[in-house]
Amino acid sequence: MSGATPDRDPTTARRRGRPPRSEAGDTRERILAAAREEFSERGYEKTSVRGIAKAAGVDSALVHHYFGTKEQVFEAVALTLAPALNATPGVADGPLEEAGERLTRFLFGLWENPVYRAPLLAVVRSAVNNETAAAVFRRMIVTQVLSRVAGRLDAPDAELRAELAAAQLVGCAMLRYVIKMEPLASADVEQVIARLAPVVQGHLTGA
Structure with a gap:
């Protein structure tokens, strides 16, 4: 029939706007x-x-x-941190008297890595004022990091100690990478780690 549209191959047909x-x-x-x-x-x-x-x-x-x-897009962004967070067992291993430095170096290593900085900024900035984002952040930090660290501590308040250590690190990271407060924002990362690690260690194993 004149003007008729040829039949489309159903194996190649796709919805409008969807890429091949x-x-x-x-x-x-x-x-x-x-x-x-x-x-x-x-x-x-x-x-x-x-x-x-x-x-x-x-x-x-x-x-x-x-x-x-x-929310699902946000979770997909957060999941891009999974390969790095899966390295946490290495942070929890080793002598307990060095756990503060290992944990501090691990966290700041993530922030200093350009591959992970954008998703970290996305998660932290969003978690501050949104419960959905905060829930993703808690699930990610507690499951992947804090539970493993707390499991190594021989103390009745192991979970509290691990959370205080995390609070120290997250707070410092917020000031340096999100708020960009000087001189912390431009301080040498090794200097920051050297000063912060003993404080984190105190939360984990101190009296």
């Missing part, structure tokens, strides 16, 4: 990279799926297609 299968991985990574930047700069409350889509150069429907809700 060969490009799907690149599109997903581009969205994830945009989400890291948006959450790290704006925090959870001020970040939107539409904003992430615009930064990634895609339609909002694609963000929902690959990740789901904004």
Whole structure:
């Protein structure tokens, strides 16, 4: 029939706006990279799926297609820290009298690594004023870090000690990397570690 549209091959048909299968991985990574930047700069409350889509150069429907809700996008950003946090057993191992330095060096090593700084900023900035983000942060820190450290401490208040150590480190990281308070923000990281590690050690094993 004149003007008739040829039948489309059902194996190649796809929904409007969805990239070909060969490009799907690149599109997903581009969205994830945009989400890291948006959450790290704006925090959870001020970040939107539409904003992430615009930064990634895609339609909002694609963000929902690959990740789901904004909360699920945020969790995907937080999960990019998983490879580093899985190294925590090494931090918890070794002599207890050196645990403070190992834990301090581990945390600041993450912040100094450009691969992990953006997702860390996203998680920390968002956790300050949003319960959804805070829940992700607590789950990540408690499960991956604090429980392992506390498990090494022979003390009735082991969990409190580990949390106080974490508070010391997270607070210092906030001032240095998020608030950027001088002179801490530009101090040599080795100097910061050398001064902070004994304090962390005191929380873990002190009287």
